[in-house]
Amino acid sequence: MKHIKTLSTRDLKESVKKGGCGECQTSCQSACKTSCTVGNQSCEKLK
Amino acid sequence: MIHQYKSNDYNIVMDVNSGSVHIVDDIVYDMIPLVEPLMNEGIKDPEIIKAAVLNLANIPYPDEVIIEAVEEVLALEKAGQLFSPDIYENAVFDFKNRETVVKALCLHIAHDCNLACKYCFAEEGEYHGRRCHMSYEVGKKALDFLVAHSGNRINLEVDFFGGEPLMNYQVVKDLVAYGRSLEAAHHKKFRFTLTTNGVLLNSDMLEFINTEMSNVVLSLDGRKEVHDRMRPFRGGQGSYEMVVPKFIETAESRNQENYYIRGTFTHHNLDFAEDVLHLNDLGFQQISVEPVVASDKESYAIKEMDLPGIKREYDRLALEMIRRHKEGKGFNFFHFMIDLSGGPCVAKRLSGCGSGTEYLAVTPWGDLYPCHQFVGDEEFLMGNVEEGIIRDDIRNQFKCCNVYAKDKCKKCFARFYCSGGCAANAFHFKGNMNDVYDIGCELQRKRVECAIMIKAALAEEEVFDSRADRQSII
Numbered sequence: 001m002k003h004i005k006t007l008s009t010r011d012l013k014e015s016v017k018k019g020g021c022g023e024c025q026t027s028c029q030s031a032c033k034t035s036c037t038v039g040n041q042s043c044e045k046l047k
Numbered sequence: 048m049i050h051q052y053k054s055n056d057y058n059i060v061m062d063v064n065s066g067s068v069h070i071v072d073d074i075v076y077d078m079i080p081l082v083e084p085l086m087n088e089g090i091k092d093p094e095i096i097k098a099a100v101l102n103l104a105n106i107p108y109p110d111e112v113i114i115e116a117v118e119e120v121l122a123l124e125k126a127g128q129l130f131s132p133d134i135y136e137n138a139v140f141d142f143k144n145r146e147t148v149v150k151a152l153c154l155h156i157a158h159d160c161n162l163a164c165k166y167c168f169a170e171e172g173e174y175h176g177r178r179c180h181m182s183y184e185v186g187k188k189a190l191d192f193l194v195a196h197s198g199n200r201i202n203l204e205v206d207f208f209g210g211e212p213l214m215n216y217q218v219v220k221d222l223v224a225y226g227r228s229l230e231a232a233h234h235k236k237f238r239f240t241l242t243t244n245g246v247l248l249n250s251d252m253l254e255f256i257n258t259e260m261s262n263v264v265l266s267l268d269g270r271k272e273v274h275d276r277m278r279p280f281r282g283g284q285g286s287y288e289m290v291v292p293k294f295i296e297t298a299e300s301r302n303q304e305n306y307y308i309r310g311t312f313t314h315h316n317l318d319f320a321e322d323v324l325h326l327n328d329l330g331f332q333q334i335s336v337e338p339v340v341a342s343d344k345e346s347y348a349i350k351e352m353d354l355p356g357i358k359r360e361y362d363r364l365a366l367e368m369i370r371r372h373k374e375g376k377g378f379n380f381f382h383f384m385i386d387l388s389g390g391p392c393v394a395k396r397l398s399g400c401g402s403g404t405e406y407l408a409v410t411p412w413g414d415l416y417p418c419h420q421f422v423g424d425e426e427f428l429m430g431n432v433e434e435g436i437i438r439d440d441i442r443n444q445f446k447c448c449n450v451y452a453k454d455k456c457k458k459c460f461a462r463f464y465c466s467g468g469c470a471a472n473a474f475h476f477k478g479n480m481n482d483v484y485d486i487g488c489e490l491q492r493k494r495v496e497c498a499i500m501i502k503a504a505l506a507e508e509e510v511f512d513s514r515a516d517r518q519s520i521i
Contacts, residue, residue, distance in 0.1 A: 003116045004060075005070045006128060007499075007506060009387040012066040012396075012463065013127065013134060019392020023202050025238070026151035026406045039385060039464030039495060044202070046389040 269322020403445025
């Protein structure tokens with residue numbers, strides 16, 4: 001494409017079907033402790 | 048929903064519902080706000096859209112270029128990467144009825160501390176109550192409770208927290224050993240972490256931490272004057288000189304991985320990028336400096352009038368990080384970390400931090416709370432390690448807390464990165480978990496924008512993944 005570059009991203013819609021295993025790290029939103037918030041995380045299954 | 052913004056000469060377009068991120072030229076950037084309302088009305092006919100865009104006088108480009116750009120936009124729409132619908136809100140009913148298990152505990156190993164940090168939400172470690180150290184017996188019961196209530200989860204997390212957990216170090220060691228003894232029989236894997244102010248840290252403890260802790264959080268605010276202002280000993284002396292060498296040793300011994308230097312910035316150091324860079328200049332590569340959360344009455348609290356300056360500071364930090372990265376001296380700033388291709392699934396993004404459901408805090412005497420921020424708020428006392436969760440109603444309240452239960456989150460482009468923010472902050476500031484801590488939201492949005500801009504800047508010539516491109520090739 002000439003006008004648009006798309007970064008490689010996980011398709012959230014697809015993750016509805018394949019996600020939800022719950023094995024990912026618990027994330028503290030206010031990050032006062034282990035400094036892990038949802039947006040900053042990676043999926044354990046995709047690692 | 049589309050969110051678009053300009054940062055560091057990049058035009059960035061976020062398609063919120065698919066998670067897609069696009070870097071676009073000025074033509075597309077100007078066009079998207081014109082196309083979006085048409086898409087929202089269900090108008091997708093390419094000829095209608097082209098005609099609508101061409102008819103609007105304020106896009107100063109040649110017609111053929113506009114048509115070319117419209118076709119690219121429509122190709123992405125067809126590939127589900129632009130103007131994608133929100134299909135998640137309808138799934139929330141099932142989400143609220145989901146089974147939950149406990150998979151993480153925050154053990155308050157000590158309601159006690161050897162520093163007197165001025166911003167401590169735990170009132171210098173005591174959490175509105177009495178000084179107390181967790182006994183090994185209570186800790187064992189906590190781990191037994193966790194294993195018994197974790198369902199099929201293999202990975203279990205236990206955070207040693209406080210106060211200052213190293214004040215009760217023997218119990219930390221004993222509980223790690225006990226946890227390990229449970230792993231094989233119960234098919235579990237413990238991931239232990241520890242947060243410390245570093246005052247008591249010595250070589251024996253460091254060896255143990257490096258053997259057993261998946262992560263260690265080291266509290267250090269930044270420049271000496273900044274750190275010592277907010278993190279003194281009880282007698283008023285600063286703690287910077289004591290803890291910095293120990294933390295440098297810790298970071299090096301872990302090969303600059305699996306730790307965080309964790310600082311807090313306040314109203315007194317709104318130029319916090321200087322603190323982040325100071326920490327990097329000391330040699331740390333895993334850095335987290337986060338805004339203090341405090342009542343307005345405190346002089347150090349972040350005020351609304353501070354927000355424009357803080358946002359500029361995040362921009363400044365992002366640019367400097369890119370510069371250092373390109374010079375081969377990159378470092379990780381926690382709030383700018385974002386995994387676009389391997390980030391969490393929607394289920395996780397809806398459930399957020401898991402407080403009150405998957406994650407509980409345990410006091411030294413074994414009481415259960417939704418998280419460490421609620422400890423001491425008696426109305427949130429959920430149960431104890433002997434009897435388990437007694438207050439199902441509190442658990443349900445947290446279970447139902449998600450971005451679609453919060454009006455402000457529903458309209459926010461950052462909802463799938465933030466997941467609704469901190470329930471404790473919402474409750475303490477607004478009296479309602481389904482409201483939000485607005486200052487936190489402003490900063491979160493800014494950080495997400497910076498994080499994505501950094502990704503764009505560092506992607507440069509790397510391969511981009513447009514499903515529309517691949518489809519057109521096919």
